[in-house]
Amino acid sequence: MRLDNMLLAEGMSDPEKGRGLAAAAAVAAASGGVGVDNSAEHSDYRVKLSQIRQIYHTELEKYEQACNEFTTHVMNLLREQSRTRPISPKEIERMVNIIHRKFSSIQMQLKQSTCEAVMILRSRFLDARPKRRNFNKQATDILNEYFYSHLSNPYTSEEAKKELVKKCVITVAQVSNWFGNKRIRYKKNIGKFQEEANMYAARTVVYVTNASSQGSQANSPSTPNSAGETGSPWLCSAIQQVPPLCALLQPNS
DNA sequence: TAAGATGATTGTCC
DNA sequence: GGACAATCATCTTA
Numbered sequence: 001m002r003l004d005n006m007l008l009a010e011g012m013s014d015p016e017k018g019r020g021l022a023a024a025a026a027v028a029a030a031s032g033g034v035g036v037d038n039s040a041e042h043s044d045y046r047v048k049l050s051q052i053r054q055i056y057h058t059e060l061e062k063y064e065q066a067c068n069e070f071t072t073h074v075m076n077l078l079r080e081q082s083r084t085r086p087i088s089p090k091e092i093e094r095m096v097n098i099i100h101r102k103f104s105s106i107q108m109q110l111k112q113s114t115c116e117a118v119m120i121l122r123s124r125f126l127d128a129r130p131k132r133r134n135f136n137k138q139a140t141d142i143l144n145e146y147f148y149s150h151l152s153n154p155y156t157s158e159e160a161k162k163e164l165v166k167k168c169v170i171t172v173a174q175v176s177n178w179f180g181n182k183r184i185r186y187k188k189n190i191g192k193f194q195e196e197a198n199m200y201a202a203r204t205v206v207y208v209t210n211a212s213s214q215g216s217q218a219n220s221p222s223t224p225n226s227a228g229e230t231g232s233p234w235l236c237s238a239i240q241q242v243p244p245l246c247a248l249l250q251p252n253s
Numbered sequence: 254t255a256a257g258a259t260g261a262t263t264g265t266c267c
Numbered sequence: 268g269g270a271c272a273a274t275c276a277t278c279t280t281a
Binding site: 131133179183184187 | 273276277278
């Protein structure tokens with residue numbers, strides 16, 4: 001019963017629907033007019049689902065035909081035997097029932113295999129984790145600028161997060177992930193990030209200098225938290241191990 | 254193609 | 268619930 005429900009949910013119970021979808025999906029796939037990877041994958045999924053559906057119905061028809069043929073064959077045999085011994089209608093009915101039970105158990109196996117195939121297909125196409133994409137250069141730049149200009153306290157407030165989300169065109173979770181990864185990787189290997197830190201710190205210095213020379217306050221990144229700030233535990237454990245960076249980040253440098 | 258870089262996930266701690 | 272640390276999975280580069 002559960003198998004039937006699942007097959008019904010996947011549209012397996014309607015052979016015509018299967019053919020129609022298969023044709024539509026095949027046309028979509030062949031035309032190449034699929035806008036995004038996702039829908040391309042989904043059309044591939046539909047094509048494969050339709051193939052499974054067709055195989056299922058072909059096999060089902062075959063089994064039904066075989067069942068009928070075998071039943072007829074056994075009936076004929078019984079009729080032959082009835083010449084030599086008396087065969088009651090009950091006995092014939094019993095034999096037919098046995099045959100039908102056998103074939104329905106085979107059908108059940110077919111349904112089970114079909115369900116398994118559909119589930120594998122689903123897990124491969126629909127439930128699969130989306131592929132990772134690197135952020136674009138601009139987004140990485142913005143995130144790095146914020147990180148290095150807030151080295152003394154590289155944590156994002158809700159507001160800053162929202163702003164970074166807007167600027168980088170990524171999600172809040174991605175911003176949080178990025179900062180989480182960055183903090184850990186920076187701490188683990190400050191030496192490796194020194195050059196990068198110097199570069200972004202220099203950028204910030206230039207930016208702030210330009211901004212102040214124009215008589216305006218720097219507004220990007222939001223609420224710039226002077227990187228030269230002292231007293232932060234983070235600063236102590238991280239930035240102070242990079243003397244050139246420290247020098248660069250001194251307020252009066 | 255291997256190694257390194259990087260975004261995402263998971264488990265743990267506070 | 269957020270931060271951290273370890274790890275996974277994928278991408279990029281030499």
